[in-house]
Amino acid sequence: MSLPEYRKDPEGTHPPLGFPGYRSTALRHPKQPLVLLPQMLTEVTGPLLGPGRLGEHDNDLTRQHAGEPQGQRIVVHGRLLDGDGRPVRNSLVEIWQANAGGRYKHTGDRWPSPLDPNFDGVGRTLTDDNGHYEFTTIKPGAYPWKNHDNAWRPAHIHFSVFGTSFTQRLVTQMYFPEDPLFGQDPIFNSIPDEKARMRMVSRFDLERTQPEWALAYEFDIVLRGRNASVFEDVEDEEDDE
Amino acid sequence: MSTPSQTVGPYLSIGLPWDDGPEVVPDGTPGAVVLRGVVYDGNGDPVPDALVETWQADADGRFDHPDDPRGRVAGFRGFGRCPTDERGRWSIRTVVPGPVPGRDGRTQAPHIDVSVLGRGLLHRVVTRIYFPEHAEANAADEVLNSVPEDRRGTLIAVREGDGYRFDVRLQGEGETVFFEV
Numbered sequence: 001m002s003l004p005e006y007r008k009d010p011e012g013t014h015p016p017l018g019f020p021g022y023r024s025t026a027l028r029h030p031k032q033p034l035v036l037l038p039q040m041l042t043e044v045t046g047p048l049l050g051p052g053r054l055g056e057h058d059n060d061l062t063r064q065h066a067g068e069p070q071g072q073r074i075v076v077h078g079r080l081l082d083g084d085g086r087p088v089r090n091s092l093v094e095i096w097q098a099n100a101g102g103r104y105k106h107t108g109d110r111w112p113s114p115l116d117p118n119f120d121g122v123g124r125t126l127t128d129d130n131g132h133y134e135f136t137t138i139k140p141g142a143y144p145w146k147n148h149d150n151a152w153r154p155a156h157i158h159f160s161v162f163g164t165s166f167t168q169r170l171v172t173q174m175y176f177p178e179d180p181l182f183g184q185d186p187i188f189n190s191i192p193d194e195k196a197r198m199r200m201v202s203r204f205d206l207e208r209t210q211p212e213w214a215l216a217y218e219f220d221i222v223l224r225g226r227n228a229s230v231f232e233d234v235e236d237e238e239d240d241e
Numbered sequence: 242m243s244t245p246s247q248t249v250g251p252y253l254s255i256g257l258p259w260d261d262g263p264e265v266v267p268d269g270t271p272g273a274v275v276l277r278g279v280v281y282d283g284n285g286d287p288v289p290d291a292l293v294e295t296w297q298a299d300a301d302g303r304f305d306h307p308d309d310p311r312g313r314v315a316g317f318r319g320f321g322r323c324p325t326d327e328r329g330r331w332s333i334r335t336v337v338p339g340p341v342p343g344r345d346g347r348t349q350a351p352h353i354d355v356s357v358l359g360r361g362l363l364h365r366v367v368t369r370i371y372f373p374e375h376a377e378a379n380a381a382d383e384v385l386n387s388v389p390e391d392r393r394g395t396l397i398a399v400r401e402g403d404g405y406r407f408d409v410r411l412q413g414e415g416e417t418v419f420f421e422v
Contacts, residue, residue, distance in 0.1 A: 002310060003308065003310065004308055009243045013243050013245055014243075014245050014246045014363075014364050015245065015246060015247070015363035015364055016363070017362065017363060017364060017366065019363055022248075022361070022363065024360050024361030025361050025362070025363060026283070026361075027282040027283035027284055027286075027361070027411075027412060028282050028283065028288070028359065028360075028361035028362055028411045028412065029361075029362075029411070029412060030366060030411060030412055030416055030417075030419050031283075031412055031413070031416065032392070032416050032418070032419075034419050034420060034421040035387060035388055035418055035419070035420050035421070036387070036420070036421050037367065037369075037384060037420035037421060037422045038344065038383070038384070039422070040341070040342075040343055040344065040349065040384075041298075041304065041309065041341050041342055041343075041349075042296065042297070042298065042304075042341060042349075042352065042354050043354065043422055044308055045296075045304045045306035045308055045309060046296060046306070046320075047296060047318065047319060047320035048305065048306065049320070053259070083242055083243060094256050094257060095256060096252065096253070096255040096256025096257070104252045104255060105255060106251075106252045106254070106255055108251055108252065108290075109252065120255070121255055121256075122255050122256045123256075158247075158249065158250065158253075158256060160249075160256065160257060164306075164308070165308070166296050166354050166356075166422065167422050169294075169356060169365065170243075170244065170246060171246060171247065171248075171249050171358055171365065172244050172245060172246055172247045173247040187247060187248060187363070190247075190363050191245045196243075196245050197245065199242070199243075199244050199245065200244065200245055200247070220244075221244045222242050222243050222244050223243060223244070224243055225242075
């Protein structure tokens with residue numbers, strides 16, 4: 001039985017589960033070593049979630065209410081790719097975020113910045129045949145949290161993507177360029193490898209700004225790449241002869 | 242060149258749950274069972290802001306996926322997702338999967354792959370659920386056998402009521418076995 005196999009990400013790409021700077025990891029990170037799970041059929045397959053998951057205006061967070069939300073309108077776009085640059089097509093992308101004042105529409109958020117009655121902060125879309133996705137939304141605000149002295153989260157949008165296999169499942173956060181709050185944020189800085197960390201920072205995209213309407217940011221999301229299968233290796237060898 | 246993982250944070254319930262997320266199969270499906278449990282932290286306290294996601298084969302051990310080499314069987318979502326409630330509880334309605342092909346011509350015991358995401362988890366943790374009635378298949382399962390014997394029990398659901406209980410202990414006494422995928 002020939003199955004695809006997904007390459008491990010290099011050391012330093014993902015955060016450690018225990019990270020003292022982010023206090024909530026203290027009681028929630030496993031202390032026993034992880035056991036290696038071979039990539040078998042359950043791991044190399046995964047949910048394929050299609051148009052049935054989408055509602056009207058799910059990709060435009062500024063049109064989900066009768067009125068306009070407060071704040072700076074932005075277009076966030078990019079591609080969902082695997083580690084070899086191949087587009088991940090027709091794949092569900094989910095986002096959620098705070099409003100322009102840094103407040104989440106959630107009963108647990110007690111930060112005294114006003115709720116925006118015209119902003120829910122939740123979006124969904126599917127990637128197209130080139131792996132491209134696009135949302136229209138509001139630039140989220142920074143907000144304080146109680147993790148450490150004078151702690152503020154940099155502005156960010158939460159992203160959830162599935163890829164095509166259980167091994168590719170990823171939840172991440174998109175940040176905005178040159179945020180002055182990066183240096184004091186343990187969640188951003190939990191990524192050991194600096195180049196990997198910077199892959200969470202979007203790029204201001206002047207070309208995609210919409211005159212008199214919206215600024216634009218580009219954010220590509222890259223999932224684990226596939227190893228060539230044994231079958232393909234045999235073909236390659238034959239080609240060499 | 243992968244994008245790093247980040248925590249879902251405390252407000253995952255804004256963006257991730259679906260009304261039908263816990264229904265891997267519709268109510269009334271023959272053989273449907275409820276799989277439920279509690280997510281606990283290292284103090285033994287329930288975790289009220291986590292999300293449990295499941296991925297599994299259907300009752301015949303088949304996947305609705307183009308990479309299933311036996312051919313794709315359309316129509317079984319196979320995916321469940323449920324946020325934990327204020328008491329750390331989650332549940333999904335599903336069917337017990339059939340046995341799934343493993344490596345070297347062997348067969349894997351019926352199992353469900355699980356991701357747990359939550360505040361305080363910078364990366365998801367992954368585990369597997371096995372079922373108590375498959376004692377013989379479990380004893381021969383390659384993955385279960387790769388786990389230290391005294392911890393294997395954390396991967397086996399407990400028969401209860403109309404289904405099974407599978408608690409997740411993120412840390413400490415009886416810590417669930419988590420996998421690197």
